Amino acid sequence: MNNFIFENSTKVYFGKGSVKEFLAGSIKEYGNNVMLAYGGGSIKKNGVYDEINSILKAEGKNVIEFSGIMSNPTYSKVKEGAKLARDNNIDMILAVGGGSVMDCCKAVSLAAAYDGDIWADYWEKSGVVYFDPIPLGVIVTVAGTGSECNGGAVITNEEKKIKTGRDYPKCNPKFAIMDPEYTFSVPKLQTASGGFDILSHIMETYFSKTDDDNVSDDISEALMKSIIKNLPAALENPKYYIARSNLMWAATMAENRIIKLGKQCDFQAHQIEHQLGAYTNCNHGCGLAVIHPTYYRKIYKNGMSKFVKFAKNVWGISDIGKTADKVALEGIDALADFIKKIGLPTTLRELGIDDKDILPDIGASCNIAPGSYGDMNKKAIMEILVECY
Amino acid sequence: MNNFIFENSTKVYFGKGSVKEFLAGSIKEYGNNVMLAYGGGSIKKNGVYDEINSILKAEGKNVIEFSGIMSNPTYSKVKEGAKLARDNNIDMILAVGGGSVMDCCKAVSLAAAYDGDIWADYWEKSGVVYFDPIPLGVIVTVAGTGSECNGGAVITNEEKKIKTGRDYPKCNPKFAIMDPEYTFSVPKLQTASGGFDILSHIMETYFSKTDDDNVSDDISEALMKSIIKNLPAALENPKYYIARSNLMWAATMAENRIIKLGKQCDFQAHQIEHQLGAYTNCNHGCGLAVIHPTYYRKIYKNGMSKFVKFAKNVWGISDIGKTADKVALEGIDALADFIKKIGLPTTLRELGIDDKDILPDIGASCNIAPGSYGDMNKKAIMEILVECY
Numbered sequence: 001m002n003n004f005i006f007e008n009s010t011k012v013y014f015g016k017g018s019v020k021e022f023l024a025g026s027i028k029e030y031g032n033n034v035m036l037a038y039g040g041g042s043i044k045k046n047g048v049y050d051e052i053n054s055i056l057k058a059e060g061k062n063v064i065e066f067s068g069i070m071s072n073p074t075y076s077k078v079k080e081g082a083k084l085a086r087d088n089n090i091d092m093i094l095a096v097g098g099g100s101v102m103d104c105c106k107a108v109s110l111a112a113a114y115d116g117d118i119w120a121d122y123w124e125k126s127g128v129v130y131f132d133p134i135p136l137g138v139i140v141t142v143a144g145t146g147s148e149c150n151g152g153a154v155i156t157n158e159e160k161k162i163k164t165g166r167d168y169p170k171c172n173p174k175f176a177i178m179d180p181e182y183t184f185s186v187p188k189l190q191t192a193s194g195g196f197d198i199l200s201h202i203m204e205t206y207f208s209k210t211d212d213d214n215v216s217d218d219i220s221e222a223l224m225k226s227i228i229k230n231l232p233a234a235l236e237n238p239k240y241y242i243a244r245s246n247l248m249w250a251a252t253m254a255e256n257r258i259i260k261l262g263k264q265c266d267f268q269a270h271q272i273e274h275q276l277g278a279y280t281n282c283n284h285g286c287g288l289a290v291i292h293p294t295y296y297r298k299i300y301k302n303g304m305s306k307f308v309k310f311a312k313n314v315w316g317i318s319d320i321g322k323t324a325d326k327v328a329l330e331g332i333d334a335l336a337d338f339i340k341k342i343g344l345p346t347t348l349r350e351l352g353i354d355d356k357d358i359l360p361d362i363g364a365s366c367n368i369a370p371g372s373y374g375d376m377n378k379k380a381i382m383e384i385l386v387e388c389y
Numbered sequence: 390m391n392n393f394i395f396e397n398s399t400k401v402y403f404g405k406g407s408v409k410e411f412l413a414g415s416i417k418e419y420g421n422n423v424m425l426a427y428g429g430g431s432i433k434k435n436g437v438y439d440e441i442n443s444i445l446k447a448e449g450k451n452v453i454e455f456s457g458i459m460s461n462p463t464y465s466k467v468k469e470g471a472k473l474a475r476d477n478n479i480d481m482i483l484a485v486g487g488g489s490v491m492d493c494c495k496a497v498s499l500a501a502a503y504d505g506d507i508w509a510d511y512w513e514k515s516g517v518v519y520f521d522p523i524p525l526g527v528i529v530t531v532a533g534t535g536s537e538c539n540g541g542a543v544i545t546n547e548e549k550k551i552k553t554g555r556d557y558p559k560c561n562p563k564f565a566i567m568d569p570e571y572t573f574s575v576p577k578l579q580t581a582s583g584g585f586d587i588l589s590h591i592m593e594t595y596f597s598k599t600d601d602d603n604v605s606d607d608i609s610e611a612l613m614k615s616i617i618k619n620l621p622a623a624l625e626n627p628k629y630y631i632a633r634s635n636l637m638w639a640a641t642m643a644e645n646r647i648i649k650l651g652k653q654c655d656f657q658a659h660q661i662e663h664q665l666g667a668y669t670n671c672n673h674g675c676g677l678a679v680i681h682p683t684y685y686r687k688i689y690k691n692g693m694s695k696f697v698k699f700a701k702n703v704w705g706i707s708d709i710g711k712t713a714d715k716v717a718l719e720g721i722d723a724l725a726d727f728i729k730k731i732g733l734p735t736t737l738r739e740l741g742i743d744d745k746d747i748l749p750d751i752g753a754s755c756n757i758a759p760g761s762y763g764d765m766n767k768k769a770i771m772e773i774l775v776e777c778y
Contacts, residue, residue: 001569001634014650015392022394059454156729162506180390212631215638218615222607229602242601245390249604249650259649260401261638 001262002213008256011151011175013062014249016241018179019048019139022153023055031091035084037066037105039094046185047070048141064088069097072277072284073104075119075157085134086177092135095173098194099145099284102138102232103153106171109133119157122166129170138173141182143247145195146201146255149178150333156278158258161365163278178252180245184238192342193285195231197249199224200269200288207296208266208365208371211306220259223250224314231342264371269295271367272381279362282351289344290351292338294387299374300328306373307331336387349388359385390603390649399538399645400564403638407568408437408528412444415564419524420480426494435574437530441485453477455497458486460673461666462493464508464546470497476525481524484562487583488534488673491527492542493705496562498522508546511555518559527562530571532637533583533625533674535590535644537565545667547562550754552667567641569634573627580627581731582674584620584636587611589658589677590643592699596685597655597760600695609648612639613703620731627641653760658684661770662754671740678733679740682725683776688763689717695762696720698751737778748774 013022027034034056056063063247066081078288085093085108095105110133112117138148147153151171156163166318186194227250233243254274272295273287300307306325309316311331319327336346345351348359363382374380404410416423423445432438445452455470462724471702474482474497484494499522500507527537536542540561575583595609614638622632642648661684663678689696698715700706700720708716724736734740737748752771763769 001403001631001638003407005400005402011394011396013394014390038650062573070717172464213615213618213635214631215612215615215635215642219608219642222611223604225605226607242390242603245651246602246604253608253647254606258642262634363545 001216002210004261006257006261007169008149008172009169010172012149012178012252014178015177015245016179016181018177019051022177023139024053024059025125026059026137026177027044027056027059028090029360030059032062033089034061035064035066035081035088035090035389036096037069037081037093037101037108038150039067039069039098039101041067043096043141043300047075048096048182051255052094052139056094064090064354069101069104071100072163072281073100075155077104078111078118079314081105082111085112090134091231092137092172094137094139096139096141098140098142099147099154102140102145102147102173102385103155103165104149105136105138106133106147106153107155108173109136110168112315118157121167123155123157123164126166134172135173136171136173137175138177139182140176140178140248142186142194143244143251144192144197146198146251148173148178149252149256154274161278161350163274164367178248180241180248183244183248188235188343189283192231192344193283193289194251195227195234195285195342196289196339197285198203198247198251198254199227199266200285200292202259203292204261204267204269205265206310207303207306207373208279209264210262211303212300214262216259216261216263219254221313222368226250228314228338235342261272266372268367268369268372268374268376271369271382275362275366278365279358280353282353286345286351290346291384293332293339294384296332296335297329298380298384299372300332301325302375304328304371348385356389359389390605391599393650394620395646395650396558396563397645398558399537399572401538401567401641402564403677404521404634405568405570407566408440408444408571411566412441412528413448415526416445416448416450416481416483416564421451422453422478422480422760423450423451424455424470424477424479424482425485426458426470426482426490426497427457428456428487428490430456431574432485432530437485437571441483441528445483453463453479458490458493460489461670462489464544466493467496467500467507467544470494471500474501479523481526481638483526483528485528485530487529487531488536488543491529491534491536491562491618492544492554495522495526495536495540495542496528496544498525499560500539501559508544511557512544512546512553515555518557522560525562526564527566528571529565529567529637531575531583532572532633532640533586535587535640535642537562537567538641540646541644542682543663550667552663553756567637569637571635572637575627577624577732578672580623581620581733582672582678583640583729584616584623584674585635585678585727585728585733586674587640587643588616589674589681591616591648592681593656593658594648594652594654595699596692596695596762598653599651600692603651604647605652609703612648613647615639616702617727625732631635635647655758655761657763657765661757661773664751664755666764668747671742675734675740678728679735679737679777680773682728683761683773685721685724686718687769687773688761689721691764693717717726737774745778746776
């Protein structure tokens with residue numbers, strides 16, 4: 001294990017009926033003005049909104065709504081939320097949704113308590129948060145980003161065409177309530193793309209230094225196998241509680257910092273997808289699904305032993321009578337087959353990107369992640385994008 | 390996943406040089422009177438004491454020593470520490486050692502801040518800690534109990550001949566500093582028994598309901614395999630950093646509540662060992678090593694599918710052409726072989742217990758853990774003890 005520092009302050013309530021059982025108690029200690037934040041309104045169709053709203057009212061809370069948070073949440077939306085929070089003297093924010101809603105609300109919680117421009121001071125560069133953001137609680141409705149147990153928030157600055165994330169521990173939610181039954185109504189594509197996002201978080205951590213034997217990689221392998229088993233099961237039977245609950249907790253475990261301990265972490269595929277998202281507003285998990293196999297075929301030779309381990313330990317591929325190269329490639333093929341099996345796109349065209357001419361701008365704007373096995377550069381990223389097309 | 394609540398407030402600093410790098414910063418926020426607590430003095434031989442003491446002095450702390458904490462720490466020792474803490478207006482306790490020192494200091498931190506009898510109110514029965522214990526920081530010198538990231542403390546009441554533990558989240562250390570190099574000088578037997586204690590914590594969690602597919606069991610399997618690989622490596626080469634660091638972090642992961650999430654947890658073997666310890670003061674990990682295989686041979690039929698999974702996934706045993714019964718027993722045999730390989734005792738006599746006549750008293754005093762696969766009762770426990778003899 002490499003050296004690391006770890007802490008995670010979020011309190012988790014997980015399981016069937018957990019909103020009914022724990023929401024009232026969780027919000028008691030905060031003031032009366034609660035900002036109820038959500039996305040496009042799916043929570044109004046599946047009963048979640050009514051359930052939560054009635055608990056807030058019964059607790060005597062003054063509810064101010066902040067709705068319409070889009071996927072790939074924008075900095076404009078963050079500023080809108082921050083103004084609303086300030087205008088209404090919000091005491092706590094309750095984010096109900098998936099990664100986009102949670103991430104947007106983390107940025108709002110920071111922006112509302114800060115006089116300057118949080119994009120310039122906390123997203124463009126990494127800053128020190130010396131003040132307390134508005135307390136945030138989350139109720140998770142999609143398994144994916146794992147944003148519920150970290151301080152990370154990915155925001156898109158639509159003017160600058162930059163989508164980027166930061167993880168400030170002070171932005172960790174105070175509590176996260178996670179009822180797997182809330183994810184029963186998530187549509188197939190969203191289930192698959194959220195599930196692939198989880199897998200991507202783990203792979204991006206796993207495929208980074210150190211390559212020495214370490215507990216974090218061992219846990220990562222266990223989580224990857226769980227997703228490979230449970231994601232197809234949830235797609236086949238959306239109300240299968242065991243699969244939904246495993247996906248939901250695997251999503252948290254992928255991003256609650258545990259598997260990153262002692263790892264350099266790479267997230268190069270995320271860096272590429274972020275700019276794809278900034279330019280095309282594509283679905284995050286779908287974008288990742290397109291990029292990963294091509295990206296890995298490009299870099300695997302530099303991380304050969306790890307890719308062989310991935311093939312054998314995660315996909316159960318035999319190495320008998322095979323070269324390391326062949327085993328590693330069979331592992332990446334298995335990943336590509338899995339992406340097809342869960343119904344995600346495999347090319348940028350399938351993703352709906354018809355204009356090949358925007359690829360140079362996307363490629364040029366991507367961050368290069370230090371520590372990548374691929375020794376990435378802008379030329380290599382451009383090649384990946386063209387191959388993905 | 391079954392329903393669960395999770396939180397863990399301890400901040401971890403892990404790795405080579407972490408005491409030198411982080412101790413001064415970690416103690417700054419607390420008052421001047423620091424109780425430096427340790428065991429039999431091994432830290433004075435290996436330089437750990439001098440390193441820590443010089444940092445405390447440089448920070449201008451007023452150091453009060455509380456030494457001589459024994460393995461199987463007694464309630465008398467807890468009371469001694471609590472009196473010392475009160476007499477000296479201790480602002481924080483710094484525990485330097487393994488599980489015994491950490492557990493004793495958690496109980497001291499509680500007892501020093503409580504007017505009543507903590508044994509009666511918090512160990513004999515489970516109470517609510519409505520007050521703040523004295524802040525506790527720990528520096529870990531042995532990989533084993535994983536006590537560094539929970540509120541658990543196992544204490545022996547020598548008058549009542551009861552050894553029992555409680556986990557109060559308010560007793561979680563504020564910080565834990567973990568330098569794997571500090572464990573380089575741990576003797577072979579202590580390394581092996583500490584390592585087996587880790588494995589036991591994971592098995593006792595794994596071999597309990599739910600048997601449904603769940604992420605916690607997947608992580609447990611990964612951790613068990615890590616210990617099976619790294620413990621013999623550390624015994625062979627005590628200064629092998631990779632093995633020592635993996636053992637140290639696996640110990641924490643086994644007891645930081647993560648793998649227990651959604652699990653009933655059993656700890657029946659620990660219940661038996663605790664009374665063995667209360668009556669004979671035997672080494673904890675050695676006692677567990679004697680009990681486990683016999684206990685598992687007694688109960689495996691009630692948890693057949695889990696024992697088959699253990700044999701296949703943890704020990705790599707093939708099931709081709711075998712009955713489930715045979716596969717399960719081969720898994721337990723592999724565990725028994727591992728215990729021999731790491732040089733731990735396999736019978737109570739090897740453990741140094743010569744007097745068979747105390748077994749009935751031990752058996753009669755053992756707790757029955759609810760949820761055991763074994764549907765345990767006092768008669769069955771007595772049979773296990775006799776078979777272990």
